[in-house]
Amino acid sequence: MKKTDETRGLFTSKAKTLQLDMDRLFSLVDQCALLLEEAVKKYLQDKRDGFEEKTAEIDKMEHEADNLRRDIKHRLYAEMLIPDSRGDVLGLLETLDNVLDTTKHVTMSFSIERPDIYPFLKEDFLELTENCVKAVLELTLAVRAFFRELYRVTEHLDKVHFWEHEADVIEERIKRKAFTSDEIELFSKRVHMRYFAERISMVADEAEAVAERLAVYAIKRNM
Amino acid sequence: MPFAGLFFLTSGLYMGWSLGANDAANIFGTAVGTRMVSFRTAAIISAIFITAGAVISGAGAAKGLGALGAVNALPGSFVVSAAAATTVMLMTRAGLPVSTTQAIVGAIVGWNLFSGYPTDQEALTRIVGTWIYGPILGAAIAFALFFVVRFALNRLNIHLIRLDKYTRTALILAGVFGSYSLGANNMANVVGVFVPASPFIDLSVLGVTLTGTQQLFLVGGLATAVGVVTYSRRVMMTVGSALFKLSPVTAFVVIAATATVLFLFASEGLEAWLQGMGLPSLPLVPVSQSQAAVGAIIGVSLAKGGKNLNLTVLRNIVMGWVATPTSAALLSYVALFFMQNVFMQQVYV
Numbered sequence: 001m002k003k004t005d006e007t008r009g010l011f012t013s014k015a016k017t018l019q020l021d022m023d024r025l026f027s028l029v030d031q032c033a034l035l036l037e038e039a040v041k042k043y044l045q046d047k048r049d050g051f052e053e054k055t056a057e058i059d060k061m062e063h064e065a066d067n068l069r070r071d072i073k074h075r076l077y078a079e080m081l082i083p084d085s086r087g088d089v090l091g092l093l094e095t096l097d098n099v100l101d102t103t104k105h106v107t108m109s110f111s112i113e114r115p116d117i118y119p120f121l122k123e124d125f126l127e128l129t130e131n132c133v134k135a136v137l138e139l140t141l142a143v144r145a146f147f148r149e150l151y152r153v154t155e156h157l158d159k160v161h162f163w164e165h166e167a168d169v170i171e172e173r174i175k176r177k178a179f180t181s182d183e184i185e186l187f188s189k190r191v192h193m194r195y196f197a198e199r200i201s202m203v204a205d206e207a208e209a210v211a212e213r214l215a216v217y218a219i220k221r222n223m
Numbered sequence: 224m225p226f227a228g229l230f231f232l233t234s235g236l237y238m239g240w241s242l243g244a245n246d247a248a249n250i251f252g253t254a255v256g257t258r259m260v261s262f263r264t265a266a267i268i269s270a271i272f273i274t275a276g277a278v279i280s281g282a283g284a285a286k287g288l289g290a291l292g293a294v295n296a297l298p299g300s301f302v303v304s305a306a307a308a309t310t311v312m313l314m315t316r317a318g319l320p321v322s323t324t325q326a327i328v329g330a331i332v333g334w335n336l337f338s339g340y341p342t343d344q345e346a347l348t349r350i351v352g353t354w355i356y357g358p359i360l361g362a363a364i365a366f367a368l369f370f371v372v373r374f375a376l377n378r379l380n381i382h383l384i385r386l387d388k389y390t391r392t393a394l395i396l397a398g399v400f401g402s403y404s405l406g407a408n409n410m411a412n413v414v415g416v417f418v419p420a421s422p423f424i425d426l427s428v429l430g431v432t433l434t435g436t437q438q439l440f441l442v443g444g445l446a447t448a449v450g451v452v453t454y455s456r457r458v459m460m461t462v463g464s465a466l467f468k469l470s471p472v473t474a475f476v477v478i479a480a481t482a483t484v485l486f487l488f489a490s491e492g493l494e495a496w497l498q499g500m501g502l503p504s505l506p507l508v509p510v511s512q513s514q515a516a517v518g519a520i521i522g523v524s525l526a527k528g529g530k531n532l533n534l535t536v537l538r539n540i541v542m543g544w545v546a547t548p549t550s551a552a553l554l555s556y557v558a559l560f561f562m563q564n565v566f567m568q569q570v571y572v
Contacts, residue, residue: 015384022384082387083258084471089383147383221383221470 014079021072022147026140028065029096032058032103033136036203039107040129044122055107062104069093088217092143095210099136102206106199115192118183121174125200128170132203135163139207142214146221153218160211167204171197228422231297234305236446239413241311242323243450246409246512247273248458249481250401253474254394255459259387262456268395269402269451274444276406276489278433281440283491285411285418287508290346291328292335293419299334299570300416302562306330306555307412314547321547322511323412325354329548331416333555338571349506354544357484357510358518365480365522372476390471397478404485406444411509414443473523480519485512514540 039054072093076086117125142156178184178193251265294300307326314321328350335342381389423435433441469477487493488510497504517540559570 013388015388019382019384080258082383085383148380151377 018075025065025068026143028061030140032061032100033133036103037129037133043110055111058104058107062100065100069097099206102203109199115196124174128200131163131167135160135204135207139210157211157215160207164204164208167201171201231301234301235414235417238304238308239443239446240450242413243447244454245458247451248455249516251398252459253469257471259391259471260394266451268398270448272399272402273406273447276403277410277440277444278437280407280489281410283507284408284489284509285415288411288415290343292331294334294416295419295572296569297420298562298568300420302558303330303334303416303555306558307551310551322514324509324511325547326551327412329551330555333552337556337559350508353508353510358514361480361484361515361518362522364483365476365519366526368476368480369523369526393475397475401478401482404482408485408489409509410440410443414439476523477519481516484515
């Protein structure tokens with residue numbers, strides 16, 4: 001990675017390098033979200049090896065994103081860049097990291113706790129994950145727009161709110177099904193289903209939390 | 224040059240210092256306050272370009288001011304300048320957006336009244352007129368420039384990090400223009416009253432001739448540079464962080480608009496060109512930089528929908544049109560009386 005930085009440094013300005021690193025960070029968030037969907041899909045299909053593989057990939061990417069975020073933060077201060085909106089950008093990167101952390105936490109929880117997802121809930125869990133992923137993907141579009149096309153931020157943020165709301169609806173549906181179904185005998189299993197529905201849904205919640213901050217930052221950045 | 228000549232120049236030097244400490248700070252205030260430009264860069268640019276503006280283009284506005292009344296004895300110039308400087312100081316303490324121009328005009332009128340020389344009504348009307356349309360022009364230019372910049376930014380989709388880089392460059396360029404225009408337009412307030420009784424003679428160095436007037440403007444420019452270096456940092460921090468909350472991009476709009484107003488009222492070249500084209504030209508007189516800046520901020524505010532428009536500022540400006548010259552005229556008249564009758568100095572010929 002260091003070598004890449006040096007090579008970049010020869011041909012590109014500090015501003016350009018920072019721009020590229022920020023883009024890389026946002027694409028890591030995108031990839032982690034897409035991997036979450038794949039991981040949950042594999043888990044629900046009982047393809048444990050494939051699931052663990054995706055979990056390991058998410059873990060690696062989250063780690064890379066952490067390093068990248070620290071590096072960007074350091075450079076924003078060291079090179080005295082964007083003094084006016086530096087606080088906002090740092091706040092944005094920090095909260096964006098929460099999305100990655102939650103994504104990683106979901107797959108880790110699946111890997112450690114190995115919940116028995118009942119067949120009648122599988123479709124719902126998959127749909128919940130898909131909606132959470134859509135919320136994250138819209139969020140990164142909004143974040144990218146914040147840096148380049150400010151006027152587009154709102155349209156993406158609206159979609160983040162939409163997908164988060166959809167995720168909430170499915171989360172509630174899973175909980176109701178889990179607690180009313182006769183197929184689940186043990187109370188602890190019902191609680192386990194609720195816990196995982198909430199865990200996955202938290203990914204969309206975190207995306208919405210970033211979206212709310214971003215809406216304020218966008219107003220501040222507007223000329 | 225005799226010692227007395229140098230002594231009588233001190234009030235002008237003080238005016239120059241004050242110009243550097245306050246007005247120059249207005250140019251780079253937001254840029255330095257928001258840490259987009261370092262104080263060091265701002266100070267170097269201000270010092271160089273204010274002096275350059277004064278020496279190269281300062282004469283036009285000085286002539287406009289001279290038409291009001293030619294203070295023809297050095298002790299008289301000293302008193303007029305000191306009266307204006309004191310008024311500026313007192314008004315600043317009272318928290319009013321004071322204009323050096325209005326103070327010096329009042330002080331000159333005070334000299335006219337004391338010496339019995341008539342005040343050129345036409346020149347006075349011309350100068351007073353600029354107090355009104357200086358801020359209006361500032362507002363109009365800033366209003367238009369705001370939309371141009373916004374349109375460009377929306378079209379170009381520049382990344383925030385890159386925009387930061389461009390904004391810094393734009394702020395520096397606007398600062399160069401602003402400093403030059405300030406020197407060209409406002410140095411007349413500093414040394415204009417000394418022109419008819421200038422203690423300098425023409426000087427030729429390496430084939431370049433500096434007239435007595437240009438040397439006077441050079442001294443004024445250097446005094447301003449000292450003001451920038453010694454005191455403007457504090458003022459810049461206040462301007463940048465407390466008075467107006469401007470983003471770096473809107474700060475550029477305000478600085479560029481203010482600088483344009485000052486330049487329009489200072490450029491002999493532009494005046495000649497407009498007259499050559501058969502168009503009406505603007506009078507070359509010193510205008511108030513701080514009020515042009517307030518006008519520009521109002522222009523930006525209107526462009527943003529007129530929210531947060533502080534009408535108290537407008538009221539203070541209008542009050543300043545009356546209060547500043549009146550106080551300066553009164554102070555000048557009383558001080559001239561003392562200079563003549565207590566210190567036994569000839570204040571007019």
